[in-house]
Amino acid sequence: MKIALLGYGKMGKTIEKIAIERHHDIVLKVDADTQDYALDGIDVAIDFSTPDAAVDNILKCFGHNVPVISGTTGWLQHYNEVLALCKEREGTFLYASNFSLGVNIFFELNKTLSKLMAMLPEYAISMEEIHHTQKLDAPSGTAISLAEDIIKNSKYGTWTLDAAKPKELHIDAKRIENVPGTHEVTYTSTVDTISIKHTAHSREGFALGAVIAAEWIAGKKGVFSMKDVLNIG
Ligand SMILES: NC(=O)C1=CN([C@@H]2O[C@H](COP(=O)(O)OP(=O)(O)OC[C@H]3O[C@@H](n4cnc5c(N)ncnc54)[C@H](OP(=O)(O)O)[C@@H]3O)[C@@H](O)[C@H]2O)C=CC1
Numbered sequence: 607m608k609i610a611l612l613g614y615g616k617m618g619k620t621i622e623k624i625a626i627e628r629h630h631d632i633v634l635k636v637d638a639d640t641q642d643y644a645l646d647g648i649d650v651a652i653d654f655s656t657p658d659a660a661v662d663n664i665l666k667c668f669g670h671n672v673p674v675i676s677g678t679t680g681w682l683q684h685y686n687e688v689l690a691l692c693k694e695r696e697g698t699f700l701y702a703s704n705f706s707l708g709v710n711i712f713f714e715l716n717k718t719l720s721k722l723m724a725m726l727p728e729y730a731i732s733m734e735e736i737h738h739t740q741k742l743d744a745p746s747g748t749a750i751s752l753a754e755d756i757i758k759n760s761k762y763g764t765w766t767l768d769a770a771k772p773k774e775l776h777i778d779a780k781r782i783e784n785v786p787g788t789h790e791v792t793y794t795s796t797v798d799t800i801s802i803k804h805t806a807h808s809r810e811g812f813a814l815g816a817v818i819a820a821e822w823i824a825g826k827k828g829v830f831s832m833k834d835v836l837n838i839g
């Protein structure tokens with residue numbers, strides 16, 4: 607496939623390596639210095655850019671009939687608008703807050719655990735995410751996905767970064783040099799603790815999942831998720 611990389615930073619470069627190993631061609635690399643770019647002859651675009659750049663990049667792909675794999679986080683306040691435009695323009699779109707295959711299994715574990723724990727309201731729920739210090743958004747997109755699934759089965763109406771709001775689900779977002787991405791959900795009672803944790807050892811898992819999603823989406827129309835790619839959930 608001929609792939610455009612919209613964003614050529616830490617993730618763009620890791621995706622390039624994995625895509626080449628899987629015999630794809632990287633025909634376009636876009637970063638903050640790119641003035642304008644053409645999408646002719648592109649089979650699929652993979653956007654790992656910035657919260658401010660993601661929506662324009664995605665809409666440009668819809669305008670040129672190019673399927674988009676969207677990995678950028680921190681722009682989800684525009685998600686419904688983007689979905690509506692995708693449908694209107696008959697585009698092809700797949701967003702995932704985390705493309706790692708392991709995290710997508712972890713999402714399913716989190717859903718199952720939260721349904722079971724709904725029977726035991728004496729457990730307090732807490733969440734922690736740890737990422738590298740260059741990360742622009744907090745909490746991580748992955749933590750938001752996890753929190754939304756927990757909230758569906760709990761007394762909480764929303765999540766918060768503020769530990770002083772006990773009525774909201776607290777996400778402790780830590781920034782530590784060189785951490786690729788760690789997420790933990792913990793249930794604590796007076797008698798015991800249950801926790802589930804995913805630790806990324808590098809960015810390769812995110813990149814592999816994004817390339818697998820790009821291979822899967824070729825030739826399809828509509829809005830998809832990693833659950834469609836992996837046939838789970
Ligand atoms: N869904 C997932 O599985 C994962 C998602 N992410 C998310 O992906 C995003 C990128 O992460 P990461 O690679 O670590 O970040 P980096 O900061 O390393 O890379 C961001 C890239 O975007 C470029 N950029 C800036 N403006 C534009 C623009 N207008 N159009 C295209 N590219 C632009 C930057 O250019 P320049 O270098 O010139 O500044 C840079 O190359 C983040 O939102 C992160 O949260 C990260 C890992 C996994």
Ligand SMILES: O=C(O)C1=N[C@H](C(=O)O)C[C@H](O)C1
Nearest residue numbers: 679703704741746747748787
């Ligand atoms: O910025 C990152 O690095 C990551 N961002 C994603 C997120 O916000 O959840 C996924 C991963 O944890 C790495």
